[in-house]
Amino acid sequence: MPREAFQKQLSHLQDLVLEMGSMVDRAVDRSMTALLDRDPSIARTVVDNDKAVNAKNFECQNEVISLITQQAPMARDLRLVVSVAAIMTDLERMGDHAEGIARIVIMMQDEPLVKPLIDIPIMAGHAREMLRESIQAFVDQDVEAAYAVGKRDDEVDSLYDRIYHDLIQIMIGDPSTIEPSTHLLWVAHNLERIGDRATNIAERTVYSATGNLPQMDVSSY
Amino acid sequence: MTNETTTTTETGAETNLSTGRMAGGGVDVKATVAAAAAASPKKTSTDQVALSLNNVGVWYGQHEAVQGVSFDIYQRATTALIGPSGCGKSTLLRCFNRMNDLIPGTRVTGTISVEGVDIMGKDVDAVQLRRHVGMVFQKPNPFPMSIKENIAFGPKRLGLAKSKSQMDDLIEESLRDAALWDEVKDKLDEPGTSLSGGQQQRLCIARVLAVKPDIILMDEPCSALDPIATLKIEDLMRTLAKDYTIVVVTHNMQQAARVSDWTAFLLAGEERTGRLIEYSPTEQLFTTPRDKRTEDYITGRFG
Known part of the structure; x- marks a missing residue:
């Protein structure tokens, strides 16, 4: 196989995406644990670890730039390399959303919950699966799996709708719940954004595999 | 349709x-x-x-x-x-x-x-054809004569200029279109071979332009040139493509991606x-x- 070194660099980029994907997945998982256990110390580890997520993104972006400079990738290779750069940006932002949830948990201290945490953990489960499936689809360059991720985002969006309306009703019913309700709304919003970013990754996967960049989902948020 | x-x-x-x-x-x-x-x-x-x-x-x-x-x-x-x-x-x-x-x-x-x-076709005169379809080669190949005479050579044989002033205009126009005029206007009587490689190649392009072709063929036009001279020729190709049809053979894929x-x-x-x-x-x-x-x-x- 010609261009062995180049091939190695390309698979290293994919490894970085996988690595970053698990870092972000862990951050989302921990931020939800922090919320469910009402444990600010777990939340603080998420905030601290976000620096590592950001650093991993920079590391990868630099590798993308030097690979373009040194290897002048073309066609499928070029699409893969630019997709990695875009996906890393999405992952970095997903990390920020996990950090956002963690910061809310820290802010909430021990304020009572305005409603039991049922829909939000379900939403988090969907968002994490979307994240994992989008990354897997990218690594496998699997177009069908990528489209399946796009479809799942509808579930996350409708859960968000439901949570939003529930919380608005609670706030209307008792204005003293406005602040704690808003905290939960922010959590849900961060999860909704994670779903959108996973959809972006799925779109990039289709582009990388086929050369067409589809618009899978127009989120209303 | x-x-x-x-x-x-x-x-x-x-x-x-x-x-x-x-x-x-x-x-x-x-x-x-x-x-x-x-x-x-x-x-x-x-x-x-x-x-x-x-x-x-x-x-x-x-x-x-x-x-x-x-x-x-x-x-x-x-x-x-x-x-x-x-x-x-x-x-x-x-x-x-x-x-x-x-x-x-x-x-x-x-x-x-x-x-x-x-x-x-048998009735097609290859010399006439080459006036319409000019060619630039891998290695710059100016004629062993002055810069001016290099440009005037084709038009003279084809009778494209009726007077000395018309010929001077044609020389200037061709050199300008080949983005070479400013560099050679004060030394038109010096030999074409005294120019740098990149300038020689632009001289060859000017020589092609002087006979008013429709199509310009370029066979690896930059393979003997350094990167700066190459980029100058590529810029020139981009400009010329507004008025001419250019067909270029190149080993350099980046060049094909840039110019075509x-x-x-x-x-x-x-x-x-x-x-x-x-x-x-x-x-x-x-x-x-x-x-x-x-x-x-x-x-x-x-x-």
């Missing part, structure tokens, strides 16, 4: 060029052009055709160097011919102004039309016969090639 064809013919008559005939052969040019129209808003299937190849083959004695090449080259655009060594790209380019006539035992089959005329609007990829098999594999808008060919072999070549995964 009927209307479009009519438009092509009318404008074609005005500019004295052939109609947009779709050729058959190894590549589905109709599909290519339709895909091209979708991929690149600037280029459409009604673009004027400068040069039309139909089932072109080239034989060197018993060896078939190029086989069954059919595609249309569009006016006022740059078309790059790429492919590995021995794929027949230079051989094909040399057909466009019958430079292959000069190689004994060469036979060209199929048709190549310029301005609707089959240039392989269309790219044709040729490849020879075991028997060393070159065929057209893919002809697409350049942007499409370098980002989403349709043929696996094109993909393998441009990503460097050959062999």
Whole structure:
């Protein structure tokens, strides 16, 4: 196989995406644990670890730039390399959303919950699966799996709708719940954004595999 | 479609060029052009055709160097011919102004039309043809005479200038169009060979421009030049493509990607016969090639 070194660099980029994907997945998982256990110390580890997520993104972006400079990738290779750069940006932002949830948990201290945490953990489960499936689809360059991720985002969006309306009703019913309700709304919003970013990754996967960049989902948020 | 064809013919008559005939052969040019129209808003299937190849083959004695090449080259655009060594790209380019006539035992089959005329016809004067279809070579080859005389050589023989002042104007215009005037205007009587490599190549381009061609063929025009001189020639090619049809053979894929609007990829098999594999808008060919072999070549995964 010609261009062995180049091939190695390309698979290293994919490894970085996988690595970053698990870092972000862990951050989302921990931020939800922090919320469910009402444990600010777990939340603080998420905030601290976000620096590592950001650093991993920079590391990868630099590798993308030097690979373009040194290897002048073309066609499928070029699409893969630019997709990695875009996906890393999405992952970095997903990390920020996990950090956002963690910061809310820290802010909430021990304020009572305005409603039991049922829909939000379900939403988090969907968002994490979307994240994992989008990354897997990218690594496998699997177009069908990528489209399946796009479809799942509808579930996350409708859960968000439901949570939003529930919380608005609670706030209307008792204005003293406005602040704690808003905290939960922010959590849900961060999860909704994670779903959108996973959809972006799925779109990039289709582009990388086929050369067409589809618009899978127009989120209303 | 009927209307479009009519438009092509009318404008074609005005500019004295052939109609947009779709050729058959190894590549589905109709599909290519339709895909091209979708991929690149600037280029459409009604673009004027400068040069039309139909089932072109080239034989060197018993060896078939190029086989069954059919595609249309569009006016006022740059078309790059790429492919590995021995794929027949230079051989094909040399057909466009019958430079292959000069190689004994060469036979060209199929048709190549310029301005609707089959240039392989017996009644076609190769010297006249080369006035319409100029050529720039790999190594700059100024004549062993002054800069001025290099430019004046063609126009003088063809009687393109009626007076000394007309000739001076033509020399200045050609050198300006070749982006060389400012560098040589004070030394027009110095030998062409006294210039740097990049300047010599631009002198050769000016020499081609002086005889007012429609099509300019370039065979690896930058392979003997340093990167700065190369970029100057590439800029010049971009500018010239507004008024001329340029066909360039290059080994440098980045160069093809930088300067051309269309790219044709040729490849020879075991028997060393070159065929057209893919002809697409350049942007499409370098980002989403349709043929696996094109993909393998441009990503460097050959062999």
